[in-house]
Amino acid sequence: MGELVINLSQGFRMLRAFFLSFLALFMAYVPSAKAQAVDGGRALVELIAERESVEPGDTLYVALKMDLDEGWHVYWRNAGDAGLPPLVDVLDGSSISDEHLGDFVWPIPHLLPVVEGEIMDYGYDDRLVLPFPLTVPADAEGSVQLNLLADYLICEEICIPETAEVSLTLPVGGSDPHVEHGTLIGEWVAKAPLDFDGEARIHTASAPWKLSLKTDGGFEENADIRFYPFAHEISHPADQPLSFGSDGATLSLTPADASLDGTLDGIIVVETKDGARTGYTISAEQGEVFENTAGIAARPAYSGGGKSLIGLALAAVIGGLILNLMPCVLPVLSIKAMGMVHAVSSGHQSEVRSHGLWYTAGVLLSFAALAAAIIAIREATGTANLGFQLQNGPTVAVLTLIMFVIGLWLLGMFELGTSIQNTGNSLASRSGSMGAFFTGVLAAIVGAPCIGPFLGAALGAVLDRPALSVMVVFLAMGFGLALPYLVLSFVPGLSRLLPKPGRWM
Incomplete structure (x- = not known):
């Protein structure tokens, strides 16, 4: 009898252990509200929901939660003078389509002064939670999956475009609240304007x-x-x-x-x-x-103010002059200086003036084209920013390669010949007027995005003004960039100060 009782007891213990193991394994495969934070680089991004489970046809709030690195900020729906607001796109594999998602509920922003009195943005720092309504499909069963690509511009002293792929799984069957996430989403919905x-x-x-x-x-x-x-x-x-x-x-x-x-x-x-x-x-x-x-x-909440178009144009001319000292422009200007030295050595003042005029024409035409492109983009999208093209990887790679080749040439690593007026472009390699013209084009391409003193204020203040004002300020900026070489071309005394061609070239 004693052995029977012992064996029964051991059997019950084995049965209980088997049942608990089976239960744990079952629970591991039962769908539950799951989300995982993703490190976008300078922000930790997560997709959260106010519910742990949902019913078909339910409408609930989910939210894009962003914890930003210290000192960095992102933008409101209207970024202000510069910037882009966060947005999301539905990815493949999601059982929720665009039509089931509502618009962001934007909390009230605060001011982000970039240049005091000249460039103002609107946005958020530290943490941003962007709630938006989600409607569960009426035929949903098992679980619903939401996969989103969060695309945002995050800025400190510089601005960096980042993306993060975030996802959320919600089991279908019940409407259990998620206390922590529901409370957080409710707090941020309350921050929206009434x-x-x-x-x-x-x-x-x-x-x-x-x-x-x-x-x-x-x-x-x-x-x-x-x-x-x-x-x-x-x-x-x-x-x-x-x-x-x-x-x-x-x-x-x-x-x-x-x-x-x-x-x-x-x-x-x-x-x-x-x-x-x-x-x-x-x-x-x-x-x-x-x-x-x-x-x-x-008393006004913020003291700023605009400037007259004449003042902005004058600031742009001074800023263009300063661009000649920027590292991104110096390699191109070295080529221009060599071209002018050759022209001076010919002894024909008319050729020197021609070089200066064609170089200036190349710079001004390029800045006019850039201004026209910015005006067109602004009309199409509502906003446009100078130099945003340099956040495009292929563009940066091409310009980096051009500057690297020019650097090797100037160091004497290889010889391109004395007729070279540019690099990376067959048109710019022609001597004379065409070479001077396309050297001006390259100087404008690499110099325009370099924002130095005076330029930040002028360009920030003018980008949201009428098209004519934008064009005037950009042409003033180009004129400032070309002015030193234009003066050298038309003042014989200054031209004679240039060194004669020799082995140093």
């Missing part, structure tokens, strides 16, 4: 424009109020002087264009003296300023 319960008008008969906000009870007189536009109708870095009335407030906005078509759309952010910030979405109709919405002047 609908404005008053009225908004924009008066554009004269500059500055007047944005009039009327609401019952008005605003706190010690509050700071700033308007963040959805587009680029106003100057982003400019001051927005504020005055209060018994029924609301009025902001003075510096226009970027001479006229406004339709409504002025964006958000106003009201910050009270205790630091609390609340945003309101507005669509301001054109009309007269409301009565009792102005009168008591308040």
Whole structure:
């Protein structure tokens, strides 16, 4: 009898161990809400959901969660003077299609001054959570899979485009909340702007424009109020002087264009003296300023301002002059200097002047083409940035190879001959006028994205202005780049200071 009891006890223990092992194995294969953070380089990116499981036809919030490295920032839906907002694309293997995803719920941004008073961006640092609604397909079963490619521009002193492939698996059958993620998503949904319960008008008969906000009870007189536009109708870095009335407030906005078509759309952010910030979405109709919405002047929230076109053009000329000292331009200018030395040695002043004029023509034509391209891109996409092409790998590789070959040639590693006026291009290898012209083209190509002193302010302030202003500033920048060699060409005394050709070349 004793042996029977022992054997039964051992049998029950073995059966219990087998059952627990089977249960653990079963649970390992049961679908559950799974997501994994991905290191994009300077941000840790993750896809999270407010639920652990879902039912067919459910609508819930999921969110793109980004933890940024210290000192780095990303952008709002309108990046301001420069930048690009984050976006997502559905990848292959996802059981959720684009039509089941809603738009981002954008939290209110803060100001990102790039150049004080000249270039202003809007965005976020430290952490950003972008919620968006997801509708589960009505025929979903088992589990649903969401695979997204997050594409974003992240900036510190420089800007770097990054991508991260993130995914989320949600089991179908139940609607269990995810307490941690649901709480976090709820906090960030609450940071989105509310609908404005008053009225908004924009008066554009004269500059500055007047944005009039009327609401019952008005605003706190010690509050700071700033308007963040959805587009680029106003100057982003400019001051927005504020005055209060018994029924609301009025902001003075510096226009970027001479006229406004339709409504002025964006958000106003009201910050009270205790630091609390609340945003309101507005669509301001054109009309007269409301009565009792102005009168008591308040200290502006940000001090900036625009510059006249003449001032911006002068800054661009000075910045273009400074470009001649930039490392990215020096190799090309060495070639130009050699061409001028050969022209001077010929003893024909007309040939020297011809070199200077053709070089200047190449620079100016290239800057005009660049300005036209930026204007076209801006019209098509709403924003355009100088030098963004140098964040394209193949472009950087080609220019790096050209500069490397020029460097080896200047070091005497190989001989290209005295008629060479450029490298990497058969047109630029011609002597005389054509060589000078295409040397100017290459100088513009490698020099334009080099933002030095004076240029950052001028280009940042002009990129959202009318097309004519953009063209004038870019031509001024090119004229500054070509000016030293144009002066050398037309002042005989300076030309005689150039060294004679010899073995040093």
